[in-house]
Amino acid sequence: MYAERRTGLAGAVSWTSVAPARRTTRVLPDGCVDLLWSSRAGLLVAGPDRTAYVSTSGPGERWVGLRFPPGVGPAVLGVPADELRDARVPLAALWGDRAVGALAGLAAEDPAAVLLAVAADRLAAAGGTDPVGARVAAAAATGTPVTAIAAEVGLAPRQLHRRCQHLFGYGPKTLTRILRLQRALALARAGTPLAGVAARCGYADQAHLTRDVRDLAGLPPTALLR
Known part of the structure; x- marks a missing residue:
């Protein structure tokens, strides 16, 4: 429940x-x-x-x-x-x-x-949220490359990494990977075939999707969807 x-x-x-x-x-x-x-x-x-x-x-x-x-x-x-x-x-x-x-x-x-x-x-x-956090998260959720995210928020790559550690608990690459997992599973639950999910979310192929989901979630996507 x-x-x-x-x-x-x-x-x-x-x-x-x-x-x-x-x-x-x-x-x-x-x-x-x-x-x-x-x-x-x-x-x-x-x-x-x-x-x-x-x-x-x-x-x-x-x-x-x-x-x-x-x-x-x-x-x-x-x-x-x-x-x-x-x-x-x-x-x-x-x-x-x-x-x-x-x-x-x-x-x-x-x-x-x-x-x-x-x-x-x-x-x-605390004076509200850190506006950089929302901008980084929004860019990472769409799969924007880390170098482009850094340029978008006006930070050097090392500065971005430190800011992400503070805000998200890990660097921008890990954040992007985790948000891609969430996007992929949402598409799959909505009925998109896994091959299509892989293509739309930027995985090399369906096998890459399966490996990444297993690494992050502990199970392959087919098991999670069941």
């Missing part, structure tokens, strides 16, 4: 999930950072992944999350994305026990509202 809705906060998506029985879920890399509440584990942060993360939920466990688009999470959390890469950490490890303790009771009553409110407050205090 999973549902999501868009919010008015910097493109963030609010989502909920309830596991009727013990369940494992394969979470694919997407360049995003999530602020989470679990009925079992409390308040957590999910950093940007380089490969699929397999999450296990207990029977009846309820999850509520606020997923920030690529590049937005650091402004909300106050932590560079590369410090959270491939990690799931308690929110208290970032903000301290006192600050998170005050949120915990409120979150248990209405986690979606609390996550959104605290994220909005912190984003406003």
Whole structure:
């Protein structure tokens, strides 16, 4: 049981999930950072992944999350994305026990509202999102070469790499590869044959698509689509 809705906060998506029985879920890399509440584990942060993360939920466990688009999470959390890469950490490890303790009771009553409110407050205090992040993510999502992205945002390649590490948790090449994965799977789920997906997304051929999806997601595209 999973549902999501868009919010008015910097493109963030609010989502909920309830596991009727013990369940494992394969979470694919997407360049995003999530602020989470679990009925079992409390308040957590999910950093940007380089490969699929397999999450296990207990029977009846309820999850509520606020997923920030690529590049937005650091402004909300106050932590560079590369410090959270491939990690799931308690929110208290970032903000301290006192600050998170005050949120915990409120979150248990209405986690979606609390996550959104605290994220909005912190984003406003930070002065909003980094505009470079949105521009880089938009260019990477269309498969723009890294050199062209650097020129578009007015940064030298090394500067772009450092900025991407902070905003996304990894360099622009990895970001582009991950966003291409997401684009490819969206096309495949919409009914585009895999050969056509490979051609439209810039893979050398279908075999290249299969290898790249397996490397990032842990399964070939045919298995993911099933």
